[in-house]
Amino acid sequence: xxxxxxxxxxxxxxxxxxxxxxxxxxxxxxxxxxxxxxxxxxxxxxxxxxxxxxxxxxxxxxxxxxxxxxxxxxxxxxxxxxxxxxxxxxxxxxxxxxxxxxxxxxxxxxxxxxxxxxxxxxxxxxxxxxxxxxxxxxxxxxxxxxxxxxxxxxxxxxxxxxxxxxxxxxxxxxxxxxxxxxxxxxxxxxxxxxxxxxxxxxxxxxxxxxxxxxxxxxxxxxxxxxxxxxxxxxxxxxxxxxxxxxxxxxxxxxxxxxxxxxxxxxxxxxxxxxxxxxxxxxxxxxxxxxxxxxxxxxxxxxxxxxxxxxxxxxxxxxxxxxxxxxxxxxxxxxxxxxxxxxxxxxxxxxxxxxxxxxxxxxxxxxxxxxxxxxxxxxxxxxxxxxxxxxxxxxxxxxxxxxxxxxxxxxxxxxxxxxxxxxxxxxxxxxxxxxxxxxxxxxxxxxxxxxxxxxxxxxxxxxxxxxxxxxxxxxxxxxxxxxxxxxxxxxxxxxxxxxxxxxxxxxxxxxxxxxxxxxxxxxxxxxxxxxxxxxxxxxxxxxxxxxxxxxxxxxxxxxxxxxxxxxxxxxxxxxxxxxxxxxxxxxxxxx
Amino acid sequence: xxxxxxxxxxxxxxxxxxxxxxxxxxxxxxxxxxxxxxxxxxxxxxxxxxxxxxxxxxxxxxxxxxxxxxxxxxxxxxxxxxxxxxxxxxxxxxxxxxxxxxxxxxxxxxxxxxxxxxxxxxxxxxx
Ligand SMILES: Cc1cc2nc3c(=O)[nH]c(=O)nc-3n(C[C@H](O)[C@H](O)[C@H](O)COP(=O)(O)O)c2cc1C
Numbered sequence: 001x002x003x004x005x006x007x008x009x010x011x012x013x014x015x016x017x018x019x020x021x022x023x024x025x026x027x028x029x030x031x032x033x034x035x036x037x038x039x040x041x042x043x044x045x046x047x048x049x050x051x052x053x054x055x056x057x058x059x060x061x062x063x064x065x066x067x068x069x070x071x072x073x074x075x076x077x078x079x080x081x082x083x084x085x086x087x088x089x090x091x092x093x094x095x096x097x098x099x100x101x102x103x104x105x106x107x108x109x110x111x112x113x114x115x116x117x118x119x120x121x122x123x124x125x126x127x128x129x130x131x132x133x134x135x136x137x138x139x140x141x142x143x144x145x146x147x148x149x150x151x152x153x154x155x156x157x158x159x160x161x162x163x164x165x166x167x168x169x170x171x172x173x174x175x176x177x178x179x180x181x182x183x184x185x186x187x188x189x190x191x192x193x194x195x196x197x198x199x200x201x202x203x204x205x206x207x208x209x210x211x212x213x214x215x216x217x218x219x220x221x222x223x224x225x226x227x228x229x230x231x232x233x234x235x236x237x238x239x240x241x242x243x244x245x246x247x248x249x250x251x252x253x254x255x256x257x258x259x260x261x262x263x264x265x266x267x268x269x270x271x272x273x274x275x276x277x278x279x280x281x282x283x284x285x286x287x288x289x290x291x292x293x294x295x296x297x298x299x300x301x302x303x304x305x306x307x308x309x310x311x312x313x314x315x316x317x318x319x320x321x322x323x324x325x326x327x328x329x330x331x332x333x334x335x336x337x338x339x340x341x342x343x344x345x346x347x348x349x350x351x352x353x354x355x356x357x358x359x360x361x362x363x364x365x366x367x368x369x370x371x372x373x374x375x376x377x378x379x380x381x382x383x384x385x386x387x388x389x390x391x392x393x394x395x396x397x398x399x400x401x402x403x404x405x406x407x408x409x410x411x412x413x414x415x416x417x418x419x420x421x422x423x424x425x426x427x428x429x430x431x432x433x434x435x436x437x438x439x440x441x442x443x444x445x446x447x448x449x450x451x452x453x454x455x456x457x458x459x460x461x462x463x464x465x466x467x468x469x470x471x472x473x474x475x476x477x478x479x480x481x482x483x484x485x486x487x488x489x490x491x492x493x494x495x496x497x498x499x500x501x502x503x504x505x506x507x508x509x510x511x512x513x514x515x516x517x518x519x520x521x522x523x524x525x526x527x528x529x530x531x532x533x534x535x536x537x538x539x540x541x542x543x544x545x546x547x548x549x550x551x552x553x554x555x556x557x558x559x560x561x562x563x564x565x566x567x568x569x570x571x572x573x574x575x576x577x578x579x580x581x582x583x584x585x586x587x588x589x590x
Numbered sequence: 591x592x593x594x595x596x597x598x599x600x601x602x603x604x605x606x607x608x609x610x611x612x613x614x615x616x617x618x619x620x621x622x623x624x625x626x627x628x629x630x631x632x633x634x635x636x637x638x639x640x641x642x643x644x645x646x647x648x649x650x651x652x653x654x655x656x657x658x659x660x661x662x663x664x665x666x667x668x669x670x671x672x673x674x675x676x677x678x679x680x681x682x683x684x685x686x687x688x689x690x691x692x693x694x695x696x697x698x699x700x701x702x703x704x705x706x707x708x709x710x711x712x713x714x715x716x717x
Contacts, residue, residue: 008704010704010708010710043703043704045704045705045706045708046706046707046708047706047707047708047709047710048664048667048684048685048707048708048709048710049666049709050710050712051710051712060710062704063678063679065679106711106712106713106714107712107713108663108712108713108714109713109714109715109716110713110714110715110716111716113661113663114715114716114717115660116659116660116661116662116663117624117626117659117660117661117662117663117672118624118659118715119659119660120657120658120659121658121659121660122658123657125603125607128600128603128604128607129604129607129608129611130717131604131717133600134600134601134604137597137600138597140597141597196630199628199629200628200660200661201660203628203629203660203661204628204659204660204661205660233629235628235629235632236629249593250593250594251593251594251595252594258594258595258596258597258599258600259595259596324716328716354666355664355665355666355667356665356666357663357664357665357666358661358663358665359663360663360713374712376666
């Protein structure tokens with residue numbers, strides 16, 4: 001008998017490929033391999049999602065590393081005859097799309113996450129092995145502080161904490177502020193619901209942030225750095241502490257770093273987990289031991305920040321990009337992304353998407369690619385409805401925005417924002433009014449209460465949304481909701497209140513019909529708002545066993561034994577117990 | 591560890607680490623296993639798998655370097671492992687539990703056979 005090359009056929013078992021494939025490819029391949037007597041040499045292996053759902057079903061021939069897409073059982077003979085028996089590639093099925101953005105067939109490109117998942121974050125030599133601290137060395141020995149700033153400016157890097165301000169420019173402003181002491185602050189407060197980018201960077205690659213802070217210190221003339229991190233991130237804190245200790249032991253922090261005379265040290269301040277403390281002025285006050293409340297800008301922290309000294313505040317992910325930019329040069333970084341947004345962005349993909357995960361894509365990647373290819377599409381084959389970017393400060397984007405290339409400016413123009421990178425996917429079962437209500441509930445809780453528009457305005461907005469969701473709203477409320485939203489946006493003191501009505505405004509813009517349905521037709525089209533639900537008893541199915549009536553916690557069901565029961569809609573609290581208990585499928589929802 | 595006093599010293603330290611790693615690979619433990627252990631990985635059960643590997647591999651006479659890393663990005667398929675065996679590209683496995691870890695040792699590490707649950711690498715890295 002012939003012996004053939006040992007191979008594996010990896011078959012994607014992601015849900016999308018699974019749904020697209022009309023047949024069971026695994027069984028089909030297995031039986032064909034048997035027919036050809038190849039089952040000894042070629043194994044069929046189930047694989048997790050390939051992230052190429054739009055061209056599925058996908059398979060990979062291992063170890064040749066050839067990828068075939070849109071494979072059906074009709075293609076199996078050809079694959080076996082050509083590829084497995086004759087080492088010829090089946091060209092017509094080959095997946096060979098190269099994406100301009102990443103320059104490869106992969107959609108993700110890791111810069112900020114370049115070491116996450118590869119090195120042991122608690123072992124400094126792992127980082128040094130991967131060229132760690134070389135960028136700091138390069139800055140200290142080859143560049144003047146101004147040259148470092150010029151390099152960062154030329155790279156086009158913009159702040160990843162949400163604002164998208166030019167990082168190089170911020171460094172320049174801080175460097176030009178005269179003072180006897182300056183500070184570098186790393187904002188690791190990360191309070192957006194659903195966001196975990198910064199935590200992942202600190203847990204996976206803390207040294208890249210430490211190195212970048214030292215580079216920033218050199219550029220702006222600061223000797224002290226502080227990481228402001230929420231106490232709810234115990235593992236990130238632990239790994240950061242270990243990394244700081246090791247960096248000090250190796251002389252990469254402290255006095256006379258690398259024999260250049262440059263001094264820099266980093267300490268940690270713990271935040272109590274208030275969302276507003278992510279706002280840079282509130283963060284600084286919290287570090288000073290004052291209440292975590294924002295103050296009016298200007299003065300900007302770059303001029304007068306921590307203890308009244310010039311302070312450069314940057315986000316964790318912003319910092320994580322810096323060593324890569326210095327090592328590979330600003331030209332390389334500026335070649336990635338769109339005209340005005342360079343590099344990549346890390347997103348925390350969450351919600352109703354198959355592959356929840358941490359993804360990093362070049363700026364300019366479309367929402368469709370992120371949601372359908374990397375995210376593997378919508379869970380349970382449901383229909384995509386909207387995606388919330390920018391967390392509680394952002395807005396929702398819909399079907400018509402799916403082919404929008406993601407960058408700071410396009411998202412802003414579409415009525416949302418980049419934010420820090422949370423991306424929550426919603427499907428047809430999600431009610432947009434409820435979604436806005438959820439975010440407003442969050443803002444009401446997190447508002448520091450210093451300014452009236454945010455403290456009182458958001459509270460009123462939240463109440464109106466509850467009213468609408470509880471089937472008590474009117475068309476007039478919609479007018480009020482819109483007006484008050486604009487007022488809160490225009491008059492709040494800090495970014496929290498200036499953006500908190502965005503989830504309302506953008507859902508009203510994109511899903512006004514849904515709001516109208518709530519107040520006019522008394523319906524929640526998505527079926528999520530419980531107040532609109534009505535439980536009924538079917539006359540055909542009910543046999544009058546009385547089980548529902550006995551189990552109803554509010555005695556809303558009446559009826560004699562062996563007679564059809566009825567539910568008193570006024571008393572019913574829509575708990576659904578009757579439906580659960582009924583053995584005859586007699587209870588239904590409208 | 592003595593303090594690194596110059597950029598030259600940093601460079602030679604890096605080379606030393608890289609050479610040692612190469613040597614370890616060829617002589618001491620040709621197999622490297624990474625376990626994604628960010629908060630989310632640990633919450634999904636990565637720690638018992640890490641401990642299992644550390645305990646079982648020596649018992650089964652396999653010289654491997656098992657280490658923890660941060661998030662690999664495949665949150666939906668946690669816990670995840672990446673395994674490098676000689677003369678092969680690293681392979682990532684998802685949805686690993688103790689049974690799967692045992693199967694990976696017996697089939698993949700010992701015999702080089704792939705087992706179900708592979709995650710094809712879906713990104714490129716700027717290095
Ligand atoms: C309410 C509010 C919350 C914020 N939360 C964060 C946060 O968690 N992390 C962060 O980096 N920036 C946050 N910011 C933005 C910061 O004020 C600041 O712009 C940022 O840290 C600057 O860093 P960057 O230029 O690197 O983005 C927040 C802003 C506002 C208004």
